[in-house]
Amino acid sequence: MSPAILVTGGAGYVGSHTVMTLLERSDNSEYEIVVVDNLTNAYRSDGEKKPEPLKRIEEMTGKNIHFYDIDIRDKEGLNRIFSSHNIECVIHFAALKAVGESVEKPLEYYQANISGTCTLFEAMRKYGVYKLVYSSSCTVYGEPEKLPLDEAHPTGRGLTSPYGKSKYFCEEIMKDLCRSDPKWMIISLRYFNPVGAHKSGRIGEDPSGLPNNLMPFISQVAVGRLKELLVFGNDYPTIDGTGVRDYIHVQDLAEGHVKAIKLFKQTEFSGFHAVNLGTGTGYSVLQMISAFEKASGKKIPYKIVARRAGDIAANYADVSLAHRLLGWRATRTLDDMCRDTWAWQRANPAGFRS
C-alpha cells in the first residue's frame, strides 16, 4: 500500500487548503491523502459522497482523495480507516472552533476537542502511527505579557474560552504523551489569524452563520451578504484604537504543514515542538478594511461598537522558530490576503452553496 497522510477535519477551512497544497506539490505525490471529517463545518451537496471543497480539489488537481464521513470520537470508525490505509502521519485539524459558541456549549467543545483528540491518539498508537501535526492556536498564550509572542511565552494563563482552553489542554496532553513514549513526534502549529483563500478562488473560508472572524465578515459585507461591518472597540492602545492581529494567508499556513511533515523524515527529530505560524506583523481592523477596499474596489461600511469580552488589544508572532525549525516563512502580503479572499467571495457569494 502507498504511504498515506491522514488529515482530520480535512474538509474545513485550513484543512482543505492543506489538502490542496499536499496534492498540488509534486514532491508529495508519493502520498495518498485520506480525509476524515464529520461535516460539522463543511458543506456537502445532497446525494454527494464527498464534501464540496474536496470535490473541487479533486477537479483542480485531477487526484483522488479518500474521504470518510466519520467523527473522530468514533473508535471503530477510526480503526476502519487506520486498517484500510498505510497511514504514515496525521495532520489533526478536526475540532470545534468558534470562541463565542464554546462559551455557550463547553461540554460539546471539550468532548469534540479533548475526547476526540485522545481517541485519535489511541487509534494512532494502536496502529503504530506516532507522527502528528496538530492544529493549535495563538489563543493558548492568553493575554500577551510581551510582544511579539514567542513559543517560550507562558501558555494556559487567563484563558477565557473553552475553545482556547481545549487547545491548551491538548498541547499539555501531547507533551505528556511525548514524555511517556519517545516514539511520538509531534509538531503543534500555533496559528495566528488565518485568512485568504486558494488563488484559484474555488476554495476558501465558508463560515456558517454570522462570521466570528474579521476577514469573512468584511468580505461578506463587500459581496452584499451583510449590510455593515461591526468593529468591536476603537479605544485599544493600538495604532488607531482598533484591535491588531497577525493575519496569515491560509496558503502560507498550508505550506507550514507540508514543511512540518518533511521534518518527520529527519530521524533525529522527536518529542513535542510548538511552533508559531504568523507573518510577524500585526495589522489593525481599520488597516484591514482599507486594504480590502483597495483589493475589491468596494466601500466597506462599518460601525464602531463595544469591545467584545475576552478580546485583547494586539498580538503578533515571533516567527523565527518556524524559520529555524521548519525552514518556513510566510511570503504572502496583506494585499495578497485581501485579493484572494475577494476572488473567492466574489465567485462564491454564498460560499460552497453557491
Add this chain to the structure above:
Amino acid sequence: MSPAILVTGGAGYVGSHTVMTLLERSDNSEYEIVVVDNLTNAYRSDGEKKPEPLKRIEEMTGKNIHFYDIDIRDKEGLNRIFSSHNIECVIHFAALKAVGESVEKPLEYYQANISGTCTLFEAMRKYGVYKLVYSSSCTVYGEPEKLPLDEAHPTGRGLTSPYGKSKYFCEEIMKDLCRSDPKWMIISLRYFNPVGAHKSGRIGEDPSGLPNNLMPFISQVAVGRLKELLVFGNDYPTIDGTGVRDYIHVQDLAEGHVKAIKLFKQTEFSGFHAVNLGTGTGYSVLQMISAFEKASGKKIPYKIVARRAGDIAANYADVSLAHRLLGWRATRTLDDMCRDTWAWQRANPAGFRS
C-alpha cells in the same frame, strides 16, 4: 421514587467511606444510595455482585446500596442508571489516581478522568441533574507560592503529572459549565492527603501493588507485608528535612462531602465553588512514622532514598473557607488517623482480599 445520591467511584477508598457516612447518618435516610464503579480500584470476590467494601457497608448499616458495574464513559450505561433512579445529586469520585502511573499512561488518565467526567456531565444535563460534588485535589495548586494554601492560590501552574493536570482540567471544565448555565451547582473539594479508615476497621485504603502514598506504605510495613519504608528525600527545607503534608482523616473527608450536599438545599447557592479539605496542619514523614509506631506498637524500619521527581517540600491547607461555606472542620487527630489505619490494616493484612 425516593430521591437518590449517585456516587461514582463509590467502591474506592474515599468513595466507600463517603457512602458509609451517608448511610450511617440518620439525617440522610431519605436518600437511596446508587454507586457506579468500574472496579479498577475496588475488589470484588468471585461470584459476588457487589464489591467487597459495599458488601461490608451493607452488613454494618443494614441498608441496601444500588450498585452498577459500569464505566462512566459508557453513555448508555449512565442513561440506564439515571432513568432507573430519582437522582438528585452526584458525588463524583470515579477517576484514575496514581500520580506515577499517570506519567506512564497519560492517554488512559485523560480518557478516564476528562472524557469520563464530560460523559457524566452530559448524562446529568440530559436528566436535569445539576448538583455535583467533585473529588479534586490540592495537586491543582502545583508548587505552593505561599503556605498555607488558600483557594485563591493560582491553579494549573507547573503541574508535573497527567493526574494533577486532569484534576485541574476538570475544574476548568466545571467553571465553564457553570458560566454556561446557572442551573449548575458544583462544589469541588480539594483534598489534601486522605489517610485513615472507618473506626470499625472493616473498610479502609486498599491500594493494588506497591502503595504510592505514605500511610498505606507505613501500615503495610507495620503488618509485615513490606520489609521497610522508603523515605524519599531528607534534605527538604522542613522541620526534619522530610516532606510535610496535610494529612486528613478519611472520615473527616467523608463528612465534608455530606456537608457539601447539605449546601445544595440552600436555594441561593449556585455556580462553581472550590473548597480545601485538610486539617490546616502539616506533618513530616518522620513525624508520621513516629505517630504510627506509637499507635501500632510496631517499629517501622525505614531507609532514606533520593527525592521523587515532582515532589514538593511542604503543603498544608488554609481551611477557613470549608468552615465558612460548609460549616465543616476536621476533628480527628494524627493519632486517630494512625490508630484507625492500624485497626484496618491489622484486621485486613491483605486488604479486602483478607
